[in-house]
Amino acid sequence: MKKYIPMIISGIIKENSNTYAREVLLNNNTLFIAIPDETNIELAINNDVKNKLTLNQIINFLYTVGQRWKSEEYTRRRAYIRDLEKFLGYSREMAKLEANWIAMLLCSKSALYDIVKNDLGSQHITDEWLPQGDCYVKALPKGKSVHLLAGNVPLSGVTSILRAILTKNQCIIKTPAADPFTANALVSSFIDVNAEHPITRSMSVMYWSHNEDMTLPQRVMDNADVVVAWGGEEAIKWAVNHTPPHVNILKFGPKKSLTIVDNPEDLTQSAIGAAHDICFYDQQACFSTQNIYYIGDRLNEFINELEKQLMLYARILPKGDQSFDEKAAFSLTEKECLFSGYQVRKGENQSWLIIESPLNSFNNQPLSRSVYIHQIYNISDVFPFINKNTTQTVSITPWDSSFKYRDQLAECGAERIVESGMNNIFRVGGSHDGMRPLQHLVNYISQERPSSYTTKDVAVEIEQTRYLEEDKFLVFVP
Template sequence: MLMIKYVPMIIGGVIQDDPDNEIRELTLNNERKVHLPIIDSSHVDKIIEIKVQNNLNLNQVVNFLYTVGQRWKSEEYSRRRTYIRDLKNFLGYSNEMAKLEANWIAMLLCSKSALYDIVKNDLGSLHIIDEWIPQGDCYVKALPKGKSVHLLAGNVPLSGVTSILRAILTKNECIIKTSAADPFTATALISSFIDVNASHIITRSMSVMYWAHSEDISLPKIIMSQADVVVAWGGDEAIKWAVKHTPYNIDILKFGPKQSLSIVDNPEDMVLAATGVAHDICFYDQQACFSTQNIYYIGNKLALFIDELERQLTLYAKILPKGFQNFDEKAAFSLTEKECLFAGYDIRRGDNQSWLIITSPLDSFGNQPLSRSVYVHHVSTLSEILPFINKNVTQTVSVTPWGSSFKFRDQLAEYGAERIVESGMNNVFRVGGAHDGMRPLQHLVNYVSQERPSSHTTKDVAVEIEQTRYLQEDKFLVFVP
């Protein structure tokens, strides 16, 4: 039976249901069809005309998100149930993976304290987006950039949710371009806003659509020209497209392709170490930038670690089964296994290609089919690992045991690692941490300063700033500290 899913366009918080709209058909990785409306000039006009004055304070913003999150928290919420079903039927997620994705959406929306702390840590103050606050010799306020265009990737649905939440917390409008690999997440999220309050300011600030980079992009270029800030996610080609079509005077936040690894430093608790590393391999089936692809083991008990890693990967095959793999992906997995066997590497493989452990020399790397395939390298010291830490390439280094991260972190940071986490925590971006070397919310606002008048004395100059008098009497140097 042919299964076809229609995913509507949303403009200004309103679902567009024109029956005459031209349709684009996508075939997803399990050969099922998704129909998406093609944007036309009337859609672009509507997007340009949207001007929502967001006068909400941060408390009101967070409370709205929390209300939406409470719906996602309920396993009976129809939008959540449909979303889980779509991830399974069209993206090939296992039931456990799909449910976990929905659970994380609920977690992100319901974590009120975290939402407040994200603003405080990134912008330096909870109040700076609501009011003028004194800083130094000025009053400063952070204003939203305006129209934020989000070019989402499909490999990690939660990255799109995070992107949208950051824009909402800074009171920006959102124009969201979904990925062909995941046309569901953004639409499900914004539809849940509509469910809660269709006339809410935040809901009316949201638009979701799809366009293909390979087709006529005259209309997408108009949309891009209206951007006040662009947030681009994805691989090299996606980032290049975003850079090419973002106006030269507009900020662009680039979350491009990165790689990550694990360091296992002679652990005493082999079960704890292997469990954490297994999680970092299995989450998103290594599709995420933070996913471990290489393990560097320091110590003399490598065989024991690999034995335990095998047990933990087998456990994860049960508690968080892999998603659907098409013929090409299975073939790439098999080819990698055969190549490594031919090279004389030690190979261990799970049933039904559920995982692959390859023990190889430090300077030897084969193909990486992802899909829970990992290379293990035996080293003596951190200095042997450092050449494989590269600026703008290495995102996350997970370390076990955690105490070892303190002796490694200075050198890891110097060589270019952007995140250092405990093994088993690579998918949890802690509040206060940077993301790809930046504080994203700072790029979603414009800082405006009202600077104090001449009568305001400073720490260094305890008299009024009378510049004309200084010139007339040639006494400027008297006031130099």
């Protein structure tokens, strides 16, 4: 039986669509993804469903959906896990963890409230006019948010959609060929809970290829009020080239991350954290550690501990399937490093790779749980490898060392500083790629107080005509 991924247009699954479907090969399995035609594009961009819900109502709806994802018997969750295994090559453990995280994000009601509060200053500002300074201010949705998702980190798409929902925006979601499942499964679960809900009806999920006619996709882009673009350099360039000049783009482009191990007393604990930051998503994420910089004189002992922990992760969170090319890149990197005289250790069946190399020597990085370890003697040795706009996460162990180095790391361009083992958890209140994303998904509208309102500096009514007639303006200058 052929696997077919339908479109979802304004909250309606187009199961029996007769439109063109693109054939895609994933993990040596064929599936077909529906391509929207002019009619479906028109329906999506002309969707006039308005989200008049309060934040409380929005979060309660998400929580209800999340409770379904929390159940291991939920049919859509089980199908999602199977799809990640079969088509994306995830191990069973990886696929299950992805579904678990979806449940966690949806069910964390307090966190969802706090995300709005921390990004926008108040959890009430999207619902009502708040007094701020000499004004009343309210945050209104931008309108139609177009999400260009990436396939390497499924949860990034979930996060993108949730941010738009929390700010009451409509969503037109372009799924990547590398993961046509996550957004579709999430929005389908909205339909399962309430097909007529305003959030459900404000969702469209579709796919197009950058190698085909861009006429219809361009109409989507031309009708966007805000664009959220995820992915590599080419994906971000495409978004920039096809977004109208007046439309704001949130760009979550390619970044790299690293770990600093600062002479820890507890080598085992430090190795556990570093191993997690290497293994999560098999280094496909921007926050994944690719290089470790070790300060101290116990490097060999640390590498021994890291090897043990990578072996543990090979058991508790097995890596996904690798293509022939990925396996070849892994082997080539190993051979190159051995030829260069570096110390190399690897796990069975290419489950991981540790390379001890000089500070300024970098070979290929095949990802797939491959890490370069560099001996350094001072924190300043790592500064040349932290760059603005390209370095996202610096994970540090032990945690106390982060307070010693955070000012210098921030000045170099690090965007996040986390404890080793926590690189995949974006704490509420933190930034994402140097920004507070929800602020870019709303328009702040101000109702400014009238002339009769006196201020801290001017304790009389503002009678500008009188000031001009009597030439007394300077009397009121504080």
